[in-house]
Every structure is written in structure tokens, then in C-alpha cells.
Amino acid sequence: MIRHICIIGAGNVATHLSLSFYKKGLTIDCIHSRSIDKAKKLALQVDSDFTDQADKIPKNSQLYLLCVPDDAIVPVAKSIHKHSNPKAIIAHTSGSASSTTLQRFFSHFGVFYPLQTFSKNRELIISEIPFFITASDTKTEKELAALAKTLSKKIQIISDKQRMVLHVAAVISNNFSNYLFQVSATLLKNNDLDFSNIKPLILETAAKIQDKDPKDMQTGPAIRKDQKTIEHHLDFLKDYPELKELYRFMSQAIQKTSS
Amino acid sequence: MIRHICIIGAGNVATHLSLSFYKKGLTIDCIHSRSIDKAKKLALQVDSDFTDQADKIPKNSQLYLLCVPDDAIVPVAKSIHKHSNPKAIIAHTSGSASSTTLQRFFSHFGVFYPLQTFSKNRELIISEIPFFITASDTKTEKELAALAKTLSKKIQIISDKQRMVLHVAAVISNNFSNYLFQVSATLLKNNDLDFSNIKPLILETAAKIQDKDPKDMQTGPAIRKDQKTIEHHLDFLKDYPELKELYRFMSQAIQKTSS
Numbered sequence: 001m002i003r004h005i006c007i008i009g010a011g012n013v014a015t016h017l018s019l020s021f022y023k024k025g026l027t028i029d030c031i032h033s034r035s036i037d038k039a040k041k042l043a044l045q046v047d048s049d050f051t052d053q054a055d056k057i058p059k060n061s062q063l064y065l066l067c068v069p070d071d072a073i074v075p076v077a078k079s080i081h082k083h084s085n086p087k088a089i090i091a092h093t094s095g096s097a098s099s100t101t102l103q104r105f106f107s108h109f110g111v112f113y114p115l116q117t118f119s120k121n122r123e124l125i126i127s128e129i130p131f132f133i134t135a136s137d138t139k140t141e142k143e144l145a146a147l148a149k150t151l152s153k154k155i156q157i158i159s160d161k162q163r164m165v166l167h168v169a170a171v172i173s174n175n176f177s178n179y180l181f182q183v184s185a186t187l188l189k190n191n192d193l194d195f196s197n198i199k200p201l202i203l204e205t206a207a208k209i210q211d212k213d214p215k216d217m218q219t220g221p222a223i224r225k226d227q228k229t230i231e232h233h234l235d236f237l238k239d240y241p242e243l244k245e246l247y248r249f250m251s252q253a254i255q256k257t258s259s
Numbered sequence: 260m261i262r263h264i265c266i267i268g269a270g271n272v273a274t275h276l277s278l279s280f281y282k283k284g285l286t287i288d289c290i291h292s293r294s295i296d297k298a299k300k301l302a303l304q305v306d307s308d309f310t311d312q313a314d315k316i317p318k319n320s321q322l323y324l325l326c327v328p329d330d331a332i333v334p335v336a337k338s339i340h341k342h343s344n345p346k347a348i349i350a351h352t353s354g355s356a357s358s359t360t361l362q363r364f365f366s367h368f369g370v371f372y373p374l375q376t377f378s379k380n381r382e383l384i385i386s387e388i389p390f391f392i393t394a395s396d397t398k399t400e401k402e403l404a405a406l407a408k409t410l411s412k413k414i415q416i417i418s419d420k421q422r423m424v425l426h427v428a429a430v431i432s433n434n435f436s437n438y439l440f441q442v443s444a445t446l447l448k449n450n451d452l453d454f455s456n457i458k459p460l461i462l463e464t465a466a467k468i469q470d471k472d473p474k475d476m477q478t479g480p481a482i483r484k485d486q487k488t489i490e491h492h493l494d495f496l497k498d499y500p501e502l503k504e505l506y507r508f509m510s511q512a513i514q515k516t517s518s
Contacts, residue, residue: 070488096480096488115456117463117478119471124463130456156456165450166457168492168506169443173457174464175479176509177436182473182516184428191424197374197389197415198425198432199469204376204383205433206465210458212378214441219376220434221355229329229355233427242512247427249508250435253501257441 002062002089002147006030007048008076009067010038012118013093017067017151020126022046024150029058032080054079061085063147065112066092073097074104081105089140095167098160099134110135110144113163114152117174130154132163183243215257222254261321261348261406265289266307267335268326269297271377272352276326276410279385281305283409288317291339313338320344322406324371325351332356333363340364348399354426357419358393369394369403372422373411376433389413391422442502474516481513 007018010033018028028048033039036052043050073092090106102109111134131148135141148155185195208217221229237244266277269292277287287307292298295311302309332351349365361368370393390407394400407414444454467476480488496503
């Protein structure tokens with residue numbers, strides 16, 4: 001059972017996971033980050049050491065958990081592997097990077113992927129976040145799954161391919177939706193209207209599909225093939241050519257699903 | 260002060276508004292719908308008469324509130340105006356139809372637009388829903404605003420043009436987002452993954468922007484110009500040509516906002 005963890009990174013994912021492990025009584029041996037200030041700040045919250053030097057990371061950790069951007073995974077794994085416990089597990093937390101990126105440097109490697117959008121200063125209910133595990137071998141898989149179970153009720157063992165599918169779905173549902181909220185906010189502001197006017201609608205849109213199929217929840221001019229309203233909206237959007245293109249694109253896509 | 264209301268329609272908006280008025284102690288004189296069954300069902304809940312005949316609507320109502328599809332507004336207004344109280348206000352509840360569509364049939368007309376997505380069997384906190392009022396004259400405007408205030412804390416007087424902007428923003432934020440959730444659900448299902456895995460992410464995406472600017476909340480491969488992940492995702496999506504097009508379109512749009 002993993003009890004001693006070295007966290008690599010000090011960003012949003014590192015912060016949320018470190019604090020959650022710490023609250024569950026696990027030991028964070030060290031926070032290792034290129035930014036010594038961020039490492040120190042997080043370390044103070046979880047009662048751990050901190051360092052910005054790869055050769056100063058602890059040798060006794062059972063897990064080295066990489067909470068770093070995708071393109072830092074290989075360089076960081078390379079920099080730490082000589083200084084770490086060779087029997088330990090190394091895992092990254094990325095939705096898109098393959099588990100095998102870690103194969104060159106460690107015998108036991110895997111992915112510990114929490115599917116959520118993490119921001120500083122926003123509390124999350126960690127027990128509701130689904131964790132997805134991919135690992136080099138059954139023992140590592142079990143160790144990582146057991147660790148995830150200390151945090152969350154929702155654990156699943158998946159393949160690298162399935163994790164990519166989850167990541168694509170997350171990008172579509174989170175990043176692309178957030179972009180829609182952003183352009184709505186701009187459009188409202190340009191017309192002396194406050195974005196807060198549509199915030200209840202946005203919450204309800206997300207709440208509705210928690211227990212209903214989104215396909216059954218679709219409303220609006222596109223799905224009811226209300227071409228008059230669509231043309232009216234497109235005409236208004238002629239001053240916003242990119243938004244007009246977005247509106248047309250999405251309306252056509254919605255109409256295709258119902259034909 | 261409006262105390263006596265005749266509701267035209269028996270769908271989701273009619274149901275939510277009728278029940279809310281009734282709870283606030285206002286009198287629903289009658290539910291008028293083409294479907295006598297739906298009219299009766301709703302009337303029983305709000306202690307009112309019901310009819311499917313335009314010439315049977317009450318003459319003493321102070322407000323005839325049209326909760327009908329956009330293309331039914333003019334035909335319904337035409338069918339009821341000879342049988343209604345000529346001093347009464349007529350208002351529709353549509354985001355897209357102009358207030359002036361009612362001008363031909365009534366002296367006092369307006370729009371009573373609640374900006375929310377209404378579904379049967381889903382409770383909504385009506386006091387949190389923003390209501391937007393547009394009216395033919397100041398007196399009507401005041402009457403409709405006072406009525407809205409009995410239900411909600413958030414009332415605003417706006418122009419027809421502004422209501423259209425709100426409606427466009429609502430379509431983008433609600434209908435288009437819901438479409439993104441729908442395609443995510445399909446993609447997951449096709450890869451033996453459950454849609455419920457990304458439901459917490461969807462809720463958090465909506466929750467985040469309640470007190471933050473969506474522009475500052477954007478994450479993911481597009482905004483960080485992670486072309487490697489984008490290409491990886493596009494390659495995976497080659498089996499889903501429409502989704503691939505959506506992914507490319509949205510990623511480019513997000514990247515434009517940051518350049």
C-alpha cells in the first residue's frame with residue numbers, strides 16, 4: 001500500500017491531489033517543482049519537504065507522481081529517475097500522454113488520471129471525481145487503484161486509448177463549452193447586457209444532463225428547425241463574422257442529429 | 260396590479276409560470292390550449308377553468324399570457340382578441356419574437372421573457388430566473404415588471420433588440436453546449452465508457468463561471484497551443500468526420516481568442 005508520495009509539480013493538479021492525500025493521512029515526502037516558491041508554498045500546507053533540484057528528491061518514496069504539463073513528463077522523468085527509489089512507481093496525471101512515455105526510466109509506471117478541471121481557490125469534492133488508472137503491470141495497477149480509492153468512490157482501470165477518448169470528451173464538454181460561455185459573455189457585453197443574466201441558464205443546462213440524456217434535453221431553434229429564427233439570428237450576427245460562422249456550424253450539426 | 264391571468268398554452272413555460280403565479284396567490288382564470296387534455300391537467304393544479312375554444316376564454320382577465328411556440332403567437336392573438344378584455348394586456352414569453360407582433364390586435368402589449376430552459380418534472384428556483392420586460396407603453400411596462408417582481412428578484416426592462424441578443428446568447432450557451440454534451444456521450448459510449456464519467460466535469464465547468472470570467476477559466480490543448488495533443492485527437496477522430504470538423508473548428512476559434 002502506497003503511504004509515501006513525492007509530488008512533482010506545484011500547479012493546480014499537484015495542489016488538489018497533495019492536499020487530498022494529506023487529509024487522508026498519507027505522507028507527502030516532498031514537493032519538487034522548478035519554482036521553489038510554489039514548491040515551498042504547497043509543502044507548507046502538507047507538512048512536507050520541498051526542492052527545485054532533481055537530485056534532492058527523497059529516495060524512500062513509493063510513488064513519484066508527475067503533475068506537470070504533458071511536454072514536461074519525459075524530461076522530468078529523465079531528470080529524476082537516477083535519484084529516485086528504483087522499486088517505486090512513477091505515474092503521471094495526464095489525460096493525453098501515453099503511459100508508455102515513462103517506460104524508458106522506470107520498471108513500474110502508470111497513469112493516475114483524475115477527470116476534472118482543477119483551479120486554484122476552488123474547492124472540489126474529491127470523492128465525486130472519477131479516477132482512471134492505467135499501469136505497466138497488475139501489481140502497479142492494484143497499488144494505484146488502491147491509492148485512488150482512498151480519495152474517490154469512482155475508480156476505473158482503462159487502456160491508454162480509452163483515456164484518450166475520455167480526454168477528447170472532456171475537451172469537447174469542458175473547453176469547447178467554456179468557449180461558448182466566453183463568446184456569449186462578449187456578445188452580451190457589447191449590447192449593454194450583463195453576462196450574469198445567463199448564468200442560471202448555464203447552471204441548469206449542466207444540471208439537466210446529470211440524470212437525463214442530453215439528446216432528449218435539446219431545445220431551441222435548430223432542433224425544432226425554426227429556420228425563421230435562425231435566419232434572424234444569423235442576420236444579427238453579420239457584425240460578428242466568426243460568431244456567425246459558429247452559429248451556422250452548430251445549428252447545422254444539431255439539425256443533422258435529428259434527421 | 261395584475262391579479263387575474265389567463266394563460267394560453269399548456270407546455271413547459273405555461274406550466275412553470277402558472278404554478279409559480281398560483282403559489283404567489285394570483286388567480287389563474289383559465290388555461291387555454293389546443294390540447295384540452297393538457298389544459299385540464301394544468302388547470303387542476305392551479306385551480307382554474309380550462310378551454311380549447313378561443314371564444315370561451317374569460318373576459319375579465321387583466322393579462323392574457325401567451326406561452327406558445329413563436330409561430331403560434333400571431334394566429335393565437337388573432338383568434339382570442341375579439342373574445343378578450345379589450346383593456347387587458349397581452350404578452351408573449353418568447354425570446355425571439357418582437358413585441359410588435361401583438362400590436363395589430365391589442366392596445367397594450369408586451370413581452371414577459373423568463374430566461375431559463377424549462378423542462379417538465381424539473382423544479383426550478385423561479386426567484387433566481389431573470390425576467391425581461393418589453394412593453395408598448397410605460398403603464399404596461401410597469402404592470403408587467405410588477406408582476407415579474409412577484410416571482411423573481413431579477414427584473415430588467417429591455418428593447419426587442421436586446422432580447423434578441425439575450426436569446427442568441429442563450430442559444431449559444433444552452434443549445435450549443437448541450438449538443439457538445441450529446442456528442443461527448445456518443446463518443447464515450449462507442450468506446451465502452453460511460454457518459455456519467457464526465458458529468459462532474461460538466462457541472463464544474465458551469466459552476467466555475469458563476470463567479471469567474473470564462474475567458475480566464477479556459478484550459479486544454481487549444482488555449483495552450485498544444486498542437487501535438489490536438490493532432491493526436493484529430494487523428495483519433497478520423498473515424499468521426501463530423502466530430503473531427505467540430506474539434507478543428509472549435510480549437511481554431513479558441514486559439515484566435517488568445518492571439
